[in-house]
Amino acid sequence: MLQEVVYCGVCTFPPEYCEFTGKLKRCKVWLKENHSDLYEKLYGDEEVGDKEVSGVAKNLADSSIGEEREEKLEKDLKRLQTKQENREQRELAKKLSSKVVIKREARTKRKFIVAISGLEVFEVDMKKLAKTFASKFATGCSVSKNAEKKDEVVIQGDVLEEVQKHIKGMLEEKGLKDVKMEIIDSAKKKKQPEGAEGAPATNGKK
Amino acid sequence: MFRKFTKEDIHSRSKVKSSVQRNLKSKLVSQFPQLEEVIDELIQKKSQIELIKCEDKIQLYTVDGEVYFFQQFDELIPTLKLIHKYPQAFPTIQVDRGAIKFVLSGANIMCPGLTSPGARLPETPGYEKDSIIIINAENKEHALAVGKLLMSTDDIASINKGHGVEMIHHLGDPLWNFNID
Structure with a gap:
């Protein structure tokens, strides 16, 4: 009927x-x-x-x-x-002209946070994204305002590359390829012992 | 009623008890008697009704994730999702093609749009003032809006001036685009 x-x-x-x-x-x-x-x-x-x-x-x-x-x-x-x-x-x-900024910052010795901003243009639900990241990486993740009073997703933990992949996939799903992504890595990686500043830091820890 | 309606307007969400669900169903049937034969199909026994309380004392009821009806005061008003499923059960009026554009942008419906050749009003005795009606359009199959009569349909035909129907809910308004999760 x-x-x-x-x-x-x-x-x-x-x-x-x-x-x-x-x-x-x-x-x-x-x-x-x-x-x-x-x-x-x-x-x-x-x-x-x-x-x-x-x-x-x-x-x-x-x-x-x-x-x-x-x-x-x-x-x-x-x-x-x-x-x-x-x-x-x-x-x-x-x-297409806007870009996503993914930033890695150091907290204390071996702790990092990853902050993603610039997503609001793409009609992404920040809260939902935070929730997915939290469960995907099993870490804390939240939405907060950054220095420019814009929303950003903050993830606890060193997950820069995974996040990058995820966001790229997500945007492609929406039919947006080649969105500019800016990666700011303000903390040096532990993995690379070479490099001007990297080496002394690792040595120091040993 | 839903000119502006966003997630921020939601105050609380709760699941409805099965006893309340029964009451709701009987209330719906009492308001729209012809719903009786399909009500069990529309709202299946096992389905979970959710009550979403919003700003301005608006209460939405969702059945399995879709908003089926809502109320502001005592009266239950069906949403277009529900109406499209079983349009026969509701009192209907029809507007002409020229009015569709305005209806879809949320205007109240003026009498001339209801009395012109492309429109259709029920024959006398017609519908009372303040009753909930669904609005259909010329040459279209599905309803495009829900409204409330500001004057009885007889008056609309005889006076033929001014606002005839108050807009409540139309295709493309925030409630139509509203997604519960």
Whole structure:
């Protein structure tokens, strides 16, 4: 008895309302891939013949609000779509131009913390990320404000490389490749005995 | 009602006892009698209802992770997720195509949008003032909003001016995009 409703994967609306969200192009692609039968039903006639004209004409045929208003609506929707597209582009550009900063700092002798900042642009839930790191590395992990009053994830322990990998994977999953990552390693590693400052430190400990 | 609604507005979350769950179900049925035949399917006995208390005394009820209905005062209001599953059970009105855009941006519905040729109002006696109705659109299959009548449907047809329906919840509002975890 209950209906199962398909929701668009792009704009979350039932597909028939996609045209009002300004993301129509992407919605169409999604629908075609995932529910081709629905796609046929909604946009099927547009494929045949001249795209634009038949689309408008079809809407006009089964709409009752009159030619003038329909045209205006169509125009408004187009404008909305361009606006939305521009916004998306801007956001993408912003995402690509921003960078993630991963910092390793020394606490006491052999203790380190890793702080990650600059993630807020990518719509990452910081608290959730902190929780995943905490359980993944079995350490303490929290969200706190850094010197610039921005949120950052602070992880207790020397997990710089793992974190780097994880974040890269996470961003790629979101479809963002080649996001700049800045690694600041303010503490020297114990592993490298060579190097100007590294050697004396290790010697000292022995 | 959900112009602004974020995680910060949540005050508490708690699981609902099975006895309370029974009460809720019977209340839903009493408000929307036609739900009776599917209520056990909608809210299965084993499913866990969660109560989320929010700002402004709004209470959301989630069933297995999806918000199905909510209440501010005494009345239970279904969300679109629930409505889409069984739209027959709710009183429905229809707006014309020109109004969809405004409804989706959260406007109250004006009378002319309900009386034009593409719209549809129930025949007399129609629905009372203050009743909860779902809003459908011309040539569309699914509902796009939930509202409350500011005047009875007969009045809407005869007066045909001003606000007809108060917007409560529409596609794309923060409640629609709300994710409980």
